[in-house]
Amino acid sequence: xxxxxxxxxxxxxxxxxxxxxxxxxxxxxxxxxxxxxxxxxxxxxxxxxxxxxxxxxxxxxxxxxxxxxxxxxxxxxxxxxxxxxxxxxxxxxxxxxxxxxxxxxxxxxxxxxxxxxxxxxxxxxxxxxxxxxxxxxxxxxxxxxxxxxxxxxxxxxxxxxxxxxxxxxxxxxxxxxxxxxxxxxxxx
Amino acid sequence: xxxxxxxxxxxxxxxxxxxxxxxxxxxxxxxxxxxxxxxxxxxxxxxxxxxxxxxxxxxxxxxxxxxxxxxxxxxxxxxxxxxxxxxxxxxxxxxxxxxxxxxxxxxxxxxxxxxxxxxxxxxxxxxxxxxxxxxxxxxxxxxxxxxxxxxxxxxxxxxxxxxxxxxxxxxxxxxxxxxxxxxxxxxx
DNA sequence: TGGGCAAGCGGAACGTTGCTCCGCTATCGA
DNA sequence: TCGATAGCGGAGCAACGTTCCGCTTGCCCA
Numbered sequence: 380x381x382x383x384x385x386x387x388x389x390x391x392x393x394x395x396x397x398x399x400x401x402x403x404x405x406x407x408x409x410x411x412x413x414x415x416x417x418x419x420x421x422x423x424x425x426x427x428x429x430x431x432x433x434x435x436x437x438x439x440x441x442x443x444x445x446x447x448x449x450x451x452x453x454x455x456x457x458x459x460x461x462x463x464x465x466x467x468x469x470x471x472x473x474x475x476x477x478x479x480x481x482x483x484x485x486x487x488x489x490x491x492x493x494x495x496x497x498x499x500x501x502x503x504x505x506x507x508x509x510x511x512x513x514x515x516x517x518x519x520x521x522x523x524x525x526x527x528x529x530x531x532x533x534x535x536x537x538x539x540x541x542x543x544x545x546x547x548x549x550x551x552x553x554x555x556x557x558x559x560x561x562x563x564x565x566x567x
Numbered sequence: 568x569x570x571x572x573x574x575x576x577x578x579x580x581x582x583x584x585x586x587x588x589x590x591x592x593x594x595x596x597x598x599x600x601x602x603x604x605x606x607x608x609x610x611x612x613x614x615x616x617x618x619x620x621x622x623x624x625x626x627x628x629x630x631x632x633x634x635x636x637x638x639x640x641x642x643x644x645x646x647x648x649x650x651x652x653x654x655x656x657x658x659x660x661x662x663x664x665x666x667x668x669x670x671x672x673x674x675x676x677x678x679x680x681x682x683x684x685x686x687x688x689x690x691x692x693x694x695x696x697x698x699x700x701x702x703x704x705x706x707x708x709x710x711x712x713x714x715x716x717x718x719x720x721x722x723x724x725x726x727x728x729x730x731x732x733x734x735x736x737x738x739x740x741x742x743x744x745x746x747x748x749x750x751x752x753x754x755x
Numbered sequence: 756t757g758g759g760c761a762a763g764c765g766g767a768a769c770g771t772t773g774c775t776c777c778g779c780t781a782t783c784g785a
Numbered sequence: 786t787c788g789a790t791a792g793c794g795g796a797g798c799a800a801c802g803t804t805c806c807g808c809t810t811g812c813c814c815a
Contacts, residue, residue, distance in 0.1 A: 389782060389791060415772065426794030431774070489681070494736040497773090530748075531739065538745040541729045548682040551719065557726040560718070561745070564752025577762060577811055603801065614765030619803070685802090 396433050398423045404444050411486035412441055438501035445484065449508050452476050456512035466519035467526060471562055473516055474539055477509070478558050481543040488543040510536060526565040535565075584621050586611045592632050599674035600629055626689035633672065637696055640664050644700035654707035655714060659750055661704055662727055665697070666746050669731040676731040698724060714753040723753075 402423035406414045416437065420427045434440035456473050463469035481488045490498055491505060514532035521528040539558050546554035590611035594602045604625065608615045622628035644661050651657035669676045678686055679693060702720035709716040727746055734742035 387791095391782070392792060395793085416774085417772080420794095427774080428776085428794055429792080432792075437773085489677075492733045493677070494733055530744075533739050534741065534745060537733075537737070537740045538730055538748070541732050541745075542726055544729050544732060545680045545682055545725075549725070551721050552725045553722065556718075557722060557729075557749070560726070560752040561749050562752070564748040564750070575762095579811065580763060583764085604803085605801080608765095615803085616765055616805085617763080620763075625802085 395425055395429055400443055403440050412490055413486050436497050438498050441501055442504050448480055452480055453508050453512050466523045470516040470520050478555055482546040482554050485547055488540055491540055527567055583613055583617055591628050600678055601674050624685050626686050629689055630692050636668055640668055641696050641700050654711045658704040658708050666743055670734040670742050673735055676728055679728055715755055
């Protein structure tokens with residue numbers, strides 16, 4: 380918001396940032412979010428210094444690429460609560476959205492829970508954005524006595540996120556199904 | 568079994584293998600199963616070549632360190648089934664055992680599900696050993712109409728394993744609790 | 756007992772990664 | 786036009802897994 384009027388950035392810098400975002404998105408799709416930084420720089424046709432100047436950590440790059448989708452997921456929460464037959468139904472559908480997002484981003488779920496240094500920013504962004512939404516849905520469902528009331532939003536979010544890890548690499552494992560089981564286990 | 572009588576190994580080789588197992592176990596406790604190979608070699612006071620000769624991949628080393636505990640967990644399955652009030656109760660208690668094992672091994676759950684090359688052996692060993700046990704318990708519980716019957720053992724095992732990832736690094740997340748929710752979700 | 760030799764050892768070296776640093780280039784306001 | 790400087794590129798460093806090969810040492814046999 381406060382950046383609106385500032386003309387601080389040079390034209391080539393703005394162009395490179397856009398190029399990098401596109402290249403990163405493409406590489407993430409084919410090689411996953413843990414693709415080597417060199418690959419992304421090569422795909423964008425820029426040097427590695429450029430990547431690190433625009434996105435100091437890999438987490439910043441991932442956030443920039445997926446920000447829109449995460450925000451959309453957050454905004455869907457209240458809408459679902461208003462339009463669904465019951466709070467539990469809204470919760471179920473919102474979690475479905477979240478899971479759909481996660482399982483289509485190769486390796487994102489894994490990196491989200493990883494305790495490797497450098498990904499705290501990513502973790503924090505997801506939590507800041509989605510935790511309040513999840514908490515709201517949980518509260519509503521708990522208040523309607525549809526689910527047990529001894530669960531924190533963070534526990535549910537981490538549980539669901541964890542269940543999505545490796546969903547793409549093993550055809551015998553169906554993350555959506557297991558998340559369904561978990562959510563069923565929430566019922567009173 | 569067939570190795571019993573063979574005297575193929577030299578005395579120093581056998582000594583080094585034991586030393587390495589002890590060192591690895593100690594390092595795994597303090598630094599997790601992803602500790603640098605160099606650290607383990609240093610702790611054991613041997614060269615890196617020695618580690619790779621005895622344990623060609625890191626997975627082999629991890630398996631060797633935890634083999635006893637995994638086997639014990641596998642053996643506990645039938646016993647629990649015989650001694651519990653119901654198949655579901657046996658399943659619940661067996662999963663508790665498995666979870667206890669996983670959450671006390673820093674980083675093991677993560678590496679178990681990781682699709683990084685080199686860990687297939689580990690994955691395979693766990694599955695070969697524990698999957699039949701889990702399947703037996705699931706079948707019994709399904710036959711007694713205590714749980715839904717549309718779940719494969721591999722799905723449950725992976726789900727439980729996934730829920731245990733990062734259990735040690737975030738005090739707000741309780742893997743045992745979420746596994747409890749998942750298992751509750753299995754009920755008919 | 757001691758000589759020979761292969762099993763076994765150690766660690767230098769290589770490839771791959773994340774990340775930094777600095778000399779050069781290109782932009783843009785004056 | 787022009788020079789200050791934002792921004793760029795990629796060489797270079799450190800940490801890691803893994804390989805490779807010359808040397809050491811335990812063991813068998815004469």
